[in-house]
Amino acid sequence: NAGVTQTPKFQVLKTGQSMTLQCAQDMNHEYMSWYRQDPGMGLRLIHYSVGAGITDQGEVPNGYNVSRSTTEDFPLRLLSAAPSQTSVYFCASSLGPPMNTEAFFGQGTRLTVV
Amino acid sequence: AQTVTQSQPEMSVQEAETVTLSCTYDTSESNYYLFWYKQPPSRQMILVIRQEAYKQQNATENRFSVNFQKAAKSFSLKISDSQLGDTAMYFCAFAPRDDKIIFGKGTRLHILP
Numbered sequence: 001n002a003g004v005t006q007t008p009k010f011q012v013l014k015t016g017q018s019m020t021l022q023c024a025q026d027m028n029h030e031y032m033s034w035y036r037q038d039p040g041m042g043l044r045l046i047h048y049s050v051g052a053g054i055t056d057q058g059e060v061p062n063g064y065n066v067s068r069s070t071t072e073d074f075p076l077r078l079l080s081a082a083p084s085q086t087s088v089y090f091c092a093s094s095l096g097p098p099m100n101t102e103a104f105f106g107q108g109t110r111l112t113v114v
Numbered sequence: 115a116q117t118v119t120q121s122q123p124e125m126s127v128q129e130a131e132t133v134t135l136s137c138t139y140d141t142s143e144s145n146y147y148l149f150w151y152k153q154p155p156s157r158q159m160i161l162v163i164r165q166e167a168y169k170q171q172n173a174t175e176n177r178f179s180v181n182f183q184k185a186a187k188s189f190s191l192k193i194s195d196s197q198l199g200d201t202a203m204y205f206c207a208f209a210p211r212d213d214k215i216i217f218g219k220g221t222r223l224h225i226l227p
Contacts, residue, residue, distance in 0.1 A: 031213060040123075042205060042219040050213050058214065090159065098209040099147050105159035 002026050006091050006106035013081040013113045021076040021109050023091030029104075031094045032074040036060065036087040037108070043090065049074055050097075081113045116141045118208050118218035126224040127196055134181075135191040135221050137206030144168075148182065148189045149207040149215070154199075162204070165189065193223075201225045 007022045023032065033048040035058075045058030049068040063085060065077040074093075078085060088110050094103040118139045127133040139148070150162040165173045165182050172180050177194045193200055206218040 033215070035217075040219060042118075042120075043207075043217040045214055045216075048213060056213075088157065092159075092215075097213050098215045099145075099211060102161055102164070103215060108157045 004091055004093050004104050004106040006109050008109060009107065011109060011111050013111065015081060015083060015113060017081050019078050019081065021089055023074045023076065023106060024072050025093040026072065027093065027095070027104070028071060029093035029095050030071065031097060032068065033058070033092045034066065034074070034076045035090045035092065037090060038087050046076065083113045085111065086113045087111060116208065116210055116216055118206050118216050120206050120218035120221050122221045124222040126226055128226050129196060129198060131196055132192060132194050133196055133223065135204050135223065137189045137191070137218060139187050139189065139208045141187070141208065141210055143210045145211065147209045149209070150180070150191045151205040151207060153203040153205065154201070163191065196225050198225050198227060
């Protein structure tokens with residue numbers, strides 16, 4: 001049972017480059033989210049989705065795009081990477097609203113923008 | 115704004131001791147969930163314990179228990195008989211009625227041999 005799979009685990013980008021962080025879950029979860037973790041800041045919500053075709057912004061959405069074409073996948077796109085986007089990124093999924101069901105997290109992607 | 119505050123950035127205790135991590139939150143909601151997540155050096159986020167706001171009884175999971183004070187908006191985590199494997203970053207989190215989880219900034223806990 002794979003759970004929530006994030007790829008890649010590590011990535012170095014140059015300023016201005018674009019890339020997509022992949023997130024896939026095999027638990028048929030409706031809810032998926034992207035967080036970034038910075039030292040001293042905890043986890044902050046970037047974007048989230050309550051089902052295929054539905055996405056919404058979280059606390060820190062600027063510079064990131066998401067789409068949810070399938071239940072399984074929720075990719076996060078960095079359009080033009082900036083050093084301020086250096087962070088650890090986590091994808092999470094849950095069967096229902098986080099209020100009612102346990103959220104499962106991927107292993108994280110450590111992104112460095114130089 | 116709904117916020118979660120963890121006032122202890124870092125703590126250290128001896129193995130086998132009991133330690134309490136503090137958490138307060140701010141919300142106008144009456145129904146919500148509270149969580150404690152553990153993040154060991156492996157970076158994996160692990161759910162430690164969960165509390166429903168409308169349940170007055172404090173949640174317990176083996177050596178982990180919470181002290182939930184709804185009126186004070188306080189949700190502390192007690193770890194009894196601490197073990198070296200408890201060394202980790204601990205995040206307090208809060209899920210109100212909408213579809214989000216709000217995290218605190220974390221407390222780094224060191225269990226010393």
